[in-house]
Amino acid sequence: MKLHLQLCLWALLLAPVLTLAQEPVITLSGQVADAATRQPVAFASIQLKNAGTGTASNTSGDFVLKIPGKLAADTLLISCIGYRAIARAIPPGGMQDMQLMLEPAIIALPEISVNARSGLAILREAIARIPDNYDTADARLTAFYREHIRLDGDTINFNESVLDIYKTFRDDKEHHDQIRILKGRKKKVDQSADPQFYGWISNIMNTAYSSLHEDLQKYSGHKRSLLNERNLKYYHVEYRETTREGDRNLLVLYVTPRENSRKGLVNARFFIDEASRAIVKFELEAAPRGIEWVNKHGKGGFKYTIMSRIVGADFDFTGLRVTIHYKYFRGKWYLGTVRRHWDVLVNSRKRNIHNMPWTGDFSLLVTDVSKDSVQRFSAGVSDKNASMNYLTGGDYDAAFWEHYNILQPDLPDSLQQPTPAGPPAKARDTAAVRVSNRQNGFTRADTLRGMLTPLRTCYDVTFYHLDVDINMDQRSIKGSNKLRFKVAAPFGKMQIDLFANMRIDSILYRDQPLAYTRESDAVFVHFPEALPAGSEQEITVYYQGRPQTPDSAIPMHGGVFWDQDNAGNPWVQVACQGSGASLWWPNKDHLSDEPDSMRIWITVPNGFTEVSNGRLQRTTPVGSHKTRYEWLVSYPINNYNATFNIGKYAHYRDLYTGLDTLTLDYYVMPYNLDRARALFRQVKPMLACYEQHFGPYPFPRDGFTLVESLHPMEHQSGVCIGRITPQNSGDTHPLLWHESAHEWWGNAISCEDLADMWIHEAFATYAESLVIACSYGKETAQEFLNDQQAGVRHREPVIGVYDVNHIFYDIGDMYSKGSLMLSTFRNVLDNDTLWFRLLKDIQQHFRYRTLSSDELVQYICRRTRRDYTYFFDQYLQHTALPELELSLQEQENNLAVKYRWKADVPDFRMPVKVTTAVDQFRFIYPETNWQSMVLKNMTAEDFEVDDTHFYIAVSGLE
Structure with missing residues (x-):
């Protein structure tokens, strides 16, 4: 229960360290x-x-x-x-x-040459010289950090630590600061009287990281930064005096919001080196407009809203101050100190709390700068979303770093040999593994895996019967799979798939062995005579082997997880969405062909429970030491959804009465049973929300099952949600919502090529926001959606490469950017009745089918009776966002606005909302050529683009 504060109002509104414990x-x-x-x-x-x-x-x-x-x-x-x-x-x-x-410095009167220059000109010079005055290369910093939070004068959080910091000047999706905690102490505070309330109000999302984000010179180009040229017009900048620091003259500039400026958010004071124009120090304090802005936008978005309702408390900021001082080292300036102070008023009617003062003081002191062999950290990096109080171990010692000491950590060489959080995962040497993608190219093996050749299109799978024995000691599988198929065109040779490391013992057809050949992970089966079109046939493949284990260094690399639960018992799961189901069982491993139904028999040692897909028909003893779990899937299922989970599970059942009466089965670790019952209280409201927006649950005969697992995965009617922990077992669990949404998006309808996996992931990610809307309202859901923008990297198009099983790359944008695209499209339609009817119609039209992006887009165009191909092409086929280019010119009391789209798609013409009167948003209809309009009684400061509801880039708002 962590308070998520996005308070980089100032700049974001977004070395080896000396390890000389033995040296004198x-x-x-x-x-x-x-x-x-x-x-x-x-x-x-x-x-x-x-x-x-x-x-x-x-x-x-x-x-x-x-x-x-x-x-x-x-x-x-x-x-x-x-x-x-x-x-x-x-x-x-x-x-x-x-x-x-x-000795106090004797301050001379300002020189006429300086005094004659405007404060704004001096500040602009300082901004222009940032690349010259500050180190634009990476650096390694040692820092002391202290966090002190009080409620009504009583300390509720006090922690301090020595930090190892990788600091980069760059500000983009690929480069960001990193922090490792080398040593720390914290004061024990008894919160047992009201743990939910105090846990929320005292644990701020990693304030050490957000302290680094106050580095104004690094983020000078951010759209809300005071140093951004577009924002300077909202302020009055005045040069008032010259002071000294050592042998430097410092020009002191005072920055205040212009009268009636709605976007002047801070008061500031800058100390600028007269000779170099380096910003040596600055002080910022939120102006009244800034406090309003933070209380509206900076409390933490949907997370604050949800936690506020759960806890039964809220708060408002009344004051925010930050002071940054830079230190000079080898000809460049580096971050030296960051001191922040927050004043807040807390209210809770249920606790009879009214305007109780909450204060936070956060201090970061850089004690060492190193430029020697600076590299990004590969281990031990602190979680940006966890509180420093949570991350800092040990109890507070009153004598520990009482005076901002620079102490060498009393630890073994923890920087050169970081202690891992657990035993290293056993994985292949990824440096020696070639991964196929756009950068590395593709091979014949990728084509064999990803393309629908005549050796695959000649038959249509109708049924699988998978029957395997799992040897947990040997980490191996042995068994068979029966493939029943309908012959689409006469053939004497067909392709099935099984990873090359898995051994085939035999392939039987009418009880007779068939000849076969293998190439990479493809298996070519030869029949004694051509099979006639329209006939139904079956073969059985007997096989065994040790399936691959997942390699976390390769995106979407699947395999079998062999692990232990908290009690030390074996715990096993398979997940294979990217690599493909043929890594552990033989099948036609292409998304375009799903069996109409499937039988899954998994044999495990006695004492373990096994969970697969569909309905458990029975358990059958196998010898005296094993049990076979026999499952039946009565709907079409894509291959990667077939699964097994083996563990010492506790099981309980419930019923959900919605559009159908649905059985709910829950399999969890026994020690998490109480947590699970609390966690799963959200399941019925979630299902009701999804049925309201997407239509009936797709697999009522098979029921709905949630499984605690080693890895979250949307296995059909056996949804795996990952491990249950104290941190994720509350009333809000977006991962559970996401994996469950795949029952509609990914399982009931499925893409026919991995290149179109966005159909699964974008809709499931967007579905999370609908659960938020159902529970907390549309505005909170929009905050949740906008938080997804931080995860978009713009490195790869959302749609992948067809016919080569393209999946081993950074696929994150198909989730976050895809979700934001759908939210934007909803606002383009500007008709929620049409939007939600469209979602249900897609489900009904494509249910139990596979489809392509083109099919889906064309269907959307038909149902909406408009051509939106340009829209989906831009967001799915290109990495850049459409950019709304603007030119604003004030003309007496009016505002002349020129506008156009800059996009990769030549005929991009998406409507978007802007303010056509003060605080009133209306649609305009830009195209790629310039258009213009005149807005009466408007200034440039009044003009805004609705980038809250439209995921776009904007330029020229000046």
Whole structure:
């Protein structure tokens, strides 16, 4: 239950570290004070002249600095804005109770040459020089981090840690900062009186990461950044004075929102080096409009709304402040300190809480910068979505880092040899494995796997009977599969599929063995005579082997998971959506051909429960030590959906009365039974929501089964939801919704080539938002959808390459971008009655069938009576979003607007909503040529594009 706060209002509104535990260190400690007043100087910089090592004084002026012995010959520099810098030799044996006195700087009147220039011009110079003044290459930072949260004056969260940071200047989907926690402490707080409430209000989504996101110079181009040129017009920038930090003159700029500006969100003060125009420090505070914006957009979207209702509490921000100070090292400026303070008022009627003050203080102090052999971390990276309180281990010690110390972690070389979270997964050497995709190309084996050749189209599978014995000790499979098929065209040779590492013992036809040959994972079966068209035939393949295990380094790489439950019992599951079902059983492994029904018999050791698809018909003893679980699937099923799960399961059953009476079967680990009963309370409302929008549950004869599993997967009528944990067993479980939605999208209707897998994943991902809408309303659902934008990478088109089983690549966009495309299309239609009727019609028209993207798009065009081919081509066939290009020109009291689409599809003409009057959105109908309109009584600041409901790019809003 973590509070998800998206509060990068300022910039986002989005090295080896010294591991010298055994090396001698020189310890310096003392206080920095004002030489004139003898008062402590807070946040003074104490750092080495020629190395990246340093620290800062705390609010009492105290500091502790530990310096590796090898740097003893360096010089100590002490500086603070408004004071003259001083230099001190490093005492060889260290020193305690150092008194470092800083003389106030004598500030001269501004030079006429500076004073004559506008503050805006100075700020623009500083922005232009960011690439020159700041290191645009990757760096390795050591940092101290502290988080302190209080409710009504009482501490409810206090943690501190040493961080190892991979910091990149780049800001895109491929490059992002990484954090590892090397050492930490936290204060124990008793939350037993109201754990749900205190757990929510005290655990903020990783504030160490969001502190890095305050790095204004890195995110200067972000659309809501104060430094973005398009936003400067909302502010008044004034140069007021010059101050000093050490030997540098700093120009002080004050930034305030212009009068009546609705988009002026912050008040700011910048300290800019006069010589280089480097931004040395800045202070930001939310203006009233900024507080309004954060309370509307920055609390965490749908997650906040849901948790607020579950917990029975809400909050509003009343103040936000951030101070960033940069440190100079080897000719460049680096992030030095980030200090943030949040003021919030909490309300909860059920707890009789009214405007209770909540405050948060978050401090990040960079204590070392390294540029040596900087590489991205490959292990031990902290979860961006977990709270620092959750991630930080150990109890709080009052003497631990009390004064922002730079302490070397008392650990073995944890940076060079990160401790893995668990035993390493056994997987093949992926560096030596060639993966077929657009970048690497495709092979004949890919064609054999992915293309419908005459050796496959000559027959149509009608029934499978799979009968296998699972040897969990040997991690092997042995058994047979009967293929019943109808002959579509006369043939004497056919192709089936089974991975080359699996051995075929024999293939029987009318009780006689057939000859066969193998190439890659294809098996070519030879008959003694041609089989006549229209006849129904069957063969039985006897086989055995050790199926491959999944390789997590390869996207969509499937196999058999051999693992253990929390009690140490064997736990086994197969998942093969990408690699294909032929990795563990012989079949016609192409999505276009589904059997009308299937029998699945799985034999396992006594004492274990086995769960497959459809209805369990019976269990049959096999000898004295084994049991066969006999399942029947009475509907068409695609091959990768056939499955087995083996474990020490507990089972219970329920009934759902919807459009049909449906049995609900639940298989979970016994130790999770109570959690499961709470988790599965959402199943009936979820099914009701899906039936409302998509039509009846597709497989009533087979029932609906949910299985706790090693890996989540949409196995038909036996949906696997992954492991149940304390963190995911609440009332909101989008993964459960997603996998269950596949019963309609992916199982009831299926794509006929993996290139069109978006039909499964985009609709299932979009379906998650409908569950949100059914429970929490349309506005919250839209927030949920907009959160998906962060997952879009724009690296590959949503549609893959046909006829080659193209799946081993970054497929994430078929989920998130596909879902956002569907949401956008709903808003293009601007008719929810039509939209939801269309979803039901698609289900009814294509039920128990396979289809292609072209078939689906053409059906949509027919049902809506408009040609939307251009729309789907742009979103599915190209990586870039359609971009709405604008040119705005104020003309007295009116606004002249020019607009057009920039898109890959030549005739792209999607309607989109913009403000045609203040706060009033209306449709315009751009095309790829320029069009224009004049909006009366509008300014450029009043003009907005509805990119909340339309997933597009926008340029020219200036």
